[in-house]
Amino acid sequence: xxxxxxxxxxxxxxxxxxxxxxxxxxxxxxxxxxxxxxxxxxxxxxxxxxxxxxxxxxxxxxxxxxxxxxxxxxxxxxxxxxxxxxxxxxxxxxxxxxxxxxxxxxxxxxxxxxxxxxxxxxxxxxxxxxxxxxxxxxxxxxxxxxxxxxxxxxxxxxxxxxxxxxxxxxxxxxxxxxxxxxxxxxxxxxxxxxxxxxxxxxxxxxxxxxxxxxxxxxxxxxxxxxxxxxxxxxxxxxxxxxxxxxxxxxxxxxxxxxxxxxxxxxxxxxxxxxxxxxxxxxxxxxxxxxxxxxxxxxxxxxxxxxxxxxxxxxxxxxxxxxxxxxxxxxxxxxxx
Numbered sequence: 396x397x398x399x400x401x402x403x404x405x406x407x408x409x410x411x412x413x414x415x416x417x418x419x420x421x422x423x424x425x426x427x428x429x430x431x432x433x434x435x436x437x438x439x440x441x442x443x444x445x446x447x448x449x450x451x452x453x454x455x456x457x458x459x460x461x462x463x464x465x466x467x468x469x470x471x472x473x474x475x476x477x478x479x480x481x482x483x484x485x486x487x488x489x490x491x492x493x494x495x496x497x498x499x500x501x502x503x504x505x506x507x508x509x510x511x512x513x514x515x516x517x518x519x520x521x522x523x524x525x526x527x528x529x530x531x532x533x534x535x536x537x538x539x540x541x542x543x544x545x546x547x548x549x550x551x552x553x554x555x556x557x558x559x560x561x562x563x564x565x566x567x568x569x570x571x572x573x574x575x576x577x578x579x580x581x582x583x584x585x586x587x588x589x590x591x592x593x594x595x596x597x598x599x600x601x602x603x604x605x606x607x608x609x610x611x612x613x614x615x616x617x618x619x620x621x622x623x624x625x626x627x628x629x630x631x632x633x634x635x636x637x638x639x640x641x642x643x644x645x646x647x648x649x650x651x652x653x654x655x656x657x658x659x660x661x662x663x664x665x666x667x668x669x670x671x672x673x674x675x676x677x678x679x680x681x682x683x684x685x686x687x688x689x690x691x692x693x694x695x696x697x698x699x700x701x702x703x704x705x706x707x708x709x710x711x712x713x714x715x716x717x718x719x720x721x722x723x724x725x726x727x728x729x730x731x
Contacts, residue, residue, distance in 0.1 A: 396426065396455075396462060397544075398433065398470045399551045409433050411451075411470065413460065414545035422616040423547040427454045434474040445479055447471050473555070503535035510541045511613055514549060516572040521556050524564070526571050527585035546617040550626040565637040569630055570596075573603040581700070589639035589692065590699035600634055638692065667722040675712075675719040683723070695720045 400407045411427045436448040455462045576584040578599040673683045702712040
């Protein structure tokens with residue numbers, strides 16, 4: 396069983412569903428509607444423990460389900476009072492760690508064969524926050540959570556997990572899970588996507604969305620109506636409504652580059668003046684001051700491609716550019 400959410404007049408409603416096997420396909424079905432407020436079905440005793448209202452159990456049984464009371468409580472756990480939830484989560488985590496066992500090579504192979512790469516990319520990023528996923532399939536035990544779930548249950552699982560993302564992580568998340576780095580030959584594509592061509596990236600993203608939409612194996616067991624599924628629409632919104640963070644990826648790339656070649660960081664991390672930044676970007680002080688955040692980002696991306704060492708540029712100029720960009724983000728924060 397799992398708790399699914401869907402929109403009704405711009406408000407989330409919840410339903411208890413289950414995945415079931417239909418021949419060689421996993422499908423999902425509704426078991427019990429519980430309305431817009433799952434917390435309304437939670438009962439507390441002595442402000443220390445909770446249980447789910449008996450009417451939920453009765454309703455599930457009447458609809459042909461055979462629910463496990465502990466599994467049912469886990470479904471409602473995200474809606475429990477935070478203080479009580481923290482105590483329950485702590486006990487549950489200890490139990491899970493005690494039952495952990497290493498995964499054999501055969502089991503790893505079976506896990507990879509039974510899961511879709513798009514799902515594995517999502518799990519990997521949500522767990523590690525890494526844009527570079529060239530070692531993706533080395534984390535096979537991490538993907539056991541994807542097994543024996545219908546497509547709808549998987550998508551509802553990711554909806555819950557993605558709630559932990561911060562808005563500044565959305566664009567990097569989409570870049571990673573749709574494997575957009577594969578379309579770029581630059582060595583920094585995996586760690587510094589903000590320096591890549593925006594128009595080219597947009598085209599690649601749309602192609603990847605269309606390819607996933609047409610992947611019948613991915614959508615097996617989920618009814619389709621000929622339009623882009625809401626489960627994909629949310630990713631289109633994440634991609635086009637949000638931007639890459641101002642720092643992070645380029646800093647990782649810069650550190651990797653310098654550490655690999657044993658270069659010292661010029662200037663010892665000193666602050667960059669507006670005049671120095673203007674010189675680095677090839678503009679006057681006035682021109683640089685007038686740039687909006689999006690214009691500054693586009694200029695940085697263009698300059699980064701020109702001076703990156705792996706593209707025939709100079710490592711000191713690349714470092715100066717990165718430092719100047721970071722300084723401008725600090726001083727220009729909040730400018731539209």
